[in-house]
Amino acid sequence: MIRHYDAGTMIPLEKIIVLNKVSLFSTLKTEDIHIISTIASEEVYDDGHTLFYEGDIGDRLFIIVDGEVMILKKNKDGTEKHLAILKENDFLGELSLFDAETRTATARCHGLCTFLVIERNDMEQLAHEYPAIAFGFIKMLISRMRSMVLNNKT
Amino acid sequence: MRARILGLLSIKPNEWEGVLYFFLVLLVFSFGASFARSIAMTLLIGEWGGDKLPIMYILIDLAAIMGFLRYAHYTNKFNGLSIFKFLLLSTALFSIIAQILFLLTTYWWIQQKWVYGFFFVGFSFFFILISIHAGSVVASYFTAFQVKRVTSIVNAGIPIGGILGGSSLLFLLRFFHIPPQYLVGVFSCACFGAFLLLRVVNIHLSPVREMQSRGTYLNPLKELISAFKYILSSRLMIFMSLGLILFVITQKMLEYQYQTVIYFNIYKNDDERIAFFATYEIFANLILLLFQLFLTSRIVMKMGVGASNMLYPILTTIMALTLFIYFYSKMQGLISDSGMIMMLSLGIITQFVNQEMRWALRTPTNNLLFNAISPNLWGSNKAFINGIVFPLSTFLAGGLIIVITGANSSMIGLTLNLSEEQIYYLLPLIAVIVSFFGIIVALPQWAAYNKEMLESLNKKVFERRLNKISGKPSNNLKQMIQQKLNSTEPEHLTVVLEVIRVLRLNDFVNQVGNLLLNTQNFQIKKHCINTLAALPQSQSNLAYLVEALHTEKEATVLPLILKDIAQFKSVNLNEDIEKLLTHPSALVFVEASLCLHAHPRYQRKHLIEKKILKCLQKLPNKALYLYALGELRQPHYSNIVLPFFKNEKSEIRVAAFTAFIRMLENQLEPHKPRLIEALNSRDKEIKLESLKALKKCKPLNDWTPIIRLLKERDRSLVTESKELLRLSLNLCNLTLIEYLFSNKISVQQRFEILSLVYPKLNDKQCQRLREEGNNALKQFVQMNGLLKLHESLEQTNKVNDLITKILQEIIEEHLLHVLTIITFASEQNLEFFQRVSVGLLSLNRANQGNALEVLSNAREKYLTDRVIRYFEERVNNLKATRRIHLVLFEEYLKIDKKRYYPLLFALEHDMLRACLLYLEQEKIGSFKLNNANKNVRELLQTAKPDTRNIKFFV
Known part of the structure; x- marks a missing residue:
């Protein structure tokens, strides 16, 4: 459990510790992670809160600091089908940082959840100021997509 | 044992x-x-x-x-x-x-x-x-x-x-x-x-x-064709193929000489010859074995692959020359060798060189050349070399021997009718010439090997070999552009317009102009206008721009057209453009104003200036009007922009500073302190503008602010700073050298400074630089020891992974310092540094091995050998690190569990220090921030309530 100051706020070092554990940022240098930590805000949600619905326009990346998130998809009859549970250090919506596409599934908190959230506008600003970070991030995204394609093939 | x-x-x-x-x-x-x-x-x-x-x-x-x-x-x-x-x-x-x-x-x-x-x-x-x-x-x-x-x-x-x-x-x-x-x-x-x-x-x-x-x-034939194409595109493979042809010809010539000429004349009897061969085989194989076991690898390690490939042709040249001298002198009667002892000795040595040295030297060193070729291509290239080039060489060599000796000449119907004595010295003479060419070919082969070995590093980034396109389009390119210009796909059109723009292909001006007038897509219009602007000024592109100015309704496109038209000073369109001053779009107004103001025949320039000043005072889009004011290039307005320097918005600050520079373009000297101060700005654009402006001023007294910028991550800032330093290199040389040997220099700074001053360093300074490199290597090994200790402790606290990463980054930094010094001491370039660094830091053993191979060919030997020695040991625990530290520096590495925390604290690294204080806080419940600096405190304390970026949703 991450130590909370002032009613659940994380100190900058704690944000860096969390971001460093997330595979999306793990290849970045600590200096870059530090910079990203400055645009990552802490958000806490109660059990049952829906982070986003399938079909919403996505513009935020959620990194799970604590708690679990259910990923759900609508069936043809309108009922929700449970797809997966995401846990600590998992993340949701990485593509929304660079592209305003619609969400492909619904994400709902399962118990009290703490997140680090990065907004697309902030990320774009950061990428403009620090192209090296954007480059490292894109490399990581490509590598993830490549492994996803390979997994699908096999 | x-x-x-x-x-x-x-x-x-x-x-x-x-x-x-x-x-x-x-x-x-x-x-x-x-x-x-x-x-x-x-x-x-x-x-x-x-x-x-x-x-x-x-x-x-x-x-x-x-x-x-x-x-x-x-x-x-x-x-x-x-x-x-x-x-x-x-x-x-x-x-x-x-x-x-x-x-x-x-x-x-x-x-x-x-x-x-x-x-x-x-x-x-x-x-x-x-x-x-x-x-x-x-x-x-x-x-x-x-x-x-x-x-x-x-x-x-x-x-x-x-x-x-x-x-x-x-x-x-x-x-x-x-x-x-x-x-x-x-x-x-x-x-x-x-x-x-x-x-x-x-x-x-x-x-x-x-x-x-x-x-x-591909089918087998296509595989070989593809290998052939690869060989044609690879200098190394061309020289390897040529070398093989020359080797086979020399080898066959010498073999004929000792088998048919020497041994046959000495041992007329078959039994004697067999007994001689048996004895020779025993001793030659024994020497070959000892040579292979104890000498071959040492020679290759000492000389490198490229150079050791020269040894075999050198040896054959010497032997062939000796044989030629012997037989020619004998024919001239200059020597008498009645007992044929000398001839037999020559035969034995030649056979040993030709036959045994082939296996001990030529084959292993030649096979090592394949190191520079991707393993995926080994099969097809070896097939080509052994399946095509080798039989062809044998055929050539056989044909040559038949022609010279006349043996079986009826088969090819060609003979030179030479006497036996002439053949005896002619064959070695040809072998001398051919094997000498072998030496010549081995030289560029050496260079090609080093080059392709370097290219084999980080192949993924660099493997594409782009064809150079000349300014005049080839028919294929022209056809492709024609075809793509008719496409309805915006991406295709964008790409093809970029090609026309970059290559300045004036032939396509009409198609680009028509596309501008007919398309509705903003991006395409933008690319069309940019392309027309890049093409040589002509009536054609002006006509399209003017027509577009009259027909265009889009407020986003009009400024682009106006900007281009402003370049055509000889054409008077002022009446048409004046109408746009009342356009509702601020951008159109500004570009129309600038276009009119820049025109030599426009009379009401002062009105334009007044309008822009009024807009700046009253309208919200300050950055745009500051830009407009700057483009007017009137020095007397410089005081108007000064208050905007401290605006909270970055775009306004940048626009104000840029405008200031534009206005005072040729009178910047008195404003130098302001320019130097701007180098500390938060905005990259301001720093860049300032650096560009400083180039127009007299040299600085203090170069430190510029040198400091050499460690910026933004390449354009580094390039501009370097340019400025280069312009006054004679004046800033000493400061740069002083900085070079300071403790707190980053790898990038050191690299950039060395690229400026390395040729100016004296012997003493070069020696000091090498010592710095050795110190960095020592720290690299020591930090590796600390990392191994950290990993062996298997701690489960939250900061463990972060500490590991920080240590790895420190290690990397030390290694890069060493490689920077090796790069310059070996007179290599940035490409060498980058490829070797990426290779050595790679987790892939093949990449690491390739990097070591490239490094082993570097001219600087002292540091290189030590780096190679470290990586060769493949150190994977603290004990092994201690051992290599002792071997390299003759000092015991004092790193153990007791010294773990003091050693980590001793490293001057803010994030690491914060991690250690965080750990301590977990034990004692509070942070001890007494000795912590500002950066460490910022990492460990929450943001101030008014600025903190924390929301709470329940």
Whole structure:
């Protein structure tokens, strides 16, 4: 459990510790992670809160600091089908940082959840100021997509 | 004992297993092959007659060509080890079939003599394929650097296996009187044994450089055509092919000389000759074995692959020259060698150089050249070299000998009618010339090897070889552009417009103009306007721009058109443009104003200035009007923009500063302090503008702010700073050198400073730089020890991973310092530094090996050897780090559990310090921030309530 100051706020070092554990940022240098930590805000949600619905326009990346998130998809009859549970250090919506596409599934908190959230506008600003970070991030995204394609093939 | 053997053979402990297995594979195979070779030759000549030998050789060559065609294909389909196993099993099966056929021939098919030819050709075919392929497989299990050292030791399995096999065969024949045709099965067993050993290899070892499937398969002929195309595009392969042709010709010439001229004249009797050969074989093979085990790898390690490839042609040139001098002098009567002792000695030495040195030097060093070629291409390139170039060279050499000696000249109908004495010195003379060319070819081959080795690093980034496109479009390019300009796909149009813009292809002005007038897509319009602006000014592109100005309704497109039209000073469109001053879009107003203000014949410029000033005061879009004011280039407005320098919005600050610079373009000297102050700005654009402006001023008194910018991550800032320093290099030289040896210099700063001042360093400073490099290496090793200790503690706290990463980054920084110094001391460039750094820091062993191989060719030796030594040890625990530290620096590494925290605290790293304080806080419950600096405090304290970025949703 991450130590909370002032009613659940994380100190900058704690944000860096969390971001460093997330595979999306793990290849970045600590200096870059530090910079990203400055645009990552802490958000806490109660059990049952829906982070986003399938079909919403996505513009935020959620990194799970604590708690679990259910990923759900609508069936043809309108009922929700449970797809997966995401846990600590998992993340949701990485593509929304660079592209305003619609969400492909619904994400709902399962118990009290703490997140680090990065907004697309902030990320774009950061990428403009620090192209090296954007480059490292894109490399990581490509590598993830490549492994996803390979997994699908096999 | 084992360590002593390893030391004697120059093998590292981590290579021992691989060397042993492959040595055994080759030994076992060679053991069986020596049985098969002797039996095949004996039975063929004894049962079918020696006159069938030439046709057998032709059949072997044909079979090899066909075999290599298939081989090239399968090397792209299966991995190297699988092919090796398949070849061994096929050979074992072939031997079993041959054994059955021999038994049938002995008892029932007595007349079927072709069976002996079948075995001879089949064995030779498999032997050639396996010998060539085994080299590739062995190489794929070691890095490019390791293979230099281990290849000769592994290959020693071949002569040892041969000696053991030959002795065993002799023993079985002499003492048990077993007919040779019963012993073919031994070869089959040996192949099967080697196959089983390869299975062990498969379990215990994994390849470093995988010969893997490419995914796309061509037919065998296309594989060879593709290999041929690759050879044509690779300088290294061209020189390797040329070198092979020259080698074969020299080798055949010298062989003819000592076999037919020297030995035949000395030993007239067949029995005497056989006895001489037997004695020679024993001693020559023994020397060869010792040479292979103890000298080959040392020579290659010392000289490098490129240089050691020159040794063989040098030796053959010397021998050929000696033979020429001997025979020419003898013919002239200058020397008398009645006992023929001198001739015999020359024959023996020449044969040793020609035959034994080929295996001890030429083959291993030549195989090492394949290091610079991607393992995926080894198969097809080796197939091309051995299946096409080698037979062609043999044919050339044979033809040349026939023409010179006149032997079998009726076959080709050409003879030179030379006397015997003339032939005796002419053959070595030709060998001198050809082998001298061999030396010449080895020189560019050396350079090509180093270059392609460097390119093999980080191949993924650099592998595309783009064709250079000249300014004039080729027909293909022209057709492609025509075709794409008619496309309805916006992406295609954008790309093709970029091509026209970059290459300034004026032929397409009409199509681009028409596209501008007809398209509705903003991006395409934008690209069309940019393209027209880049093309040479002409009535055509002006006509399209003017028409677009009249017809265009889009407020986003009009400013672009106006900007372009402003470039055409000789055309007066002021009346039309004036109408746009009332356009609702601020951007259109600004561009129209600037266009009019810049026109030489426009009269109401002062009105324009007033309007812009009014807009700046009253309207919200400050950045735009500041830009407009700056573009007017009127120095008296400079005070108006000053208050905007401290605006909270970055875009306004940047616009104000840029405007300031534009206004005072030629009068910046008095404002130098302001420009220097701007170098500390938060905005990159301001720093850049300031640097550009400083270039127009007199040299600075203090260069520190500029030198500080050399460590910026933004490349444009670094380039501009460097340019400024370069302009006054004579004045800032000393400051730069002082900075170079300071403790707090970053790798990038050091690299950039060295790129400016390295040629100006004196010997003492160069020596000091090397010492700095050695210190960095020492810290690199020490930090590695600390990291190993940190990892061994297996802590489970939250900051553990972050500390690991920080330590890794510090380690990386030290190594990069060393590599920076090596790069400059070796007179190498940024590409060398980047590729070697990426290779050494890679987790992939093949990349690391390639980087070490490139590094081993660097001119600077002191630091290079030490870096190589460290990486060669493959240090993976604290004990090993202590050992290598002691070896390299003759000092005991004082890193242990007790010193862990003090050592971490001693590192001046803010984030690391914050991690340690965080750990401490977890134990004692509060942060001890007394001695922490501002950065550490910021990492450990929450943001102030008014600025903190924390929301709470429940």
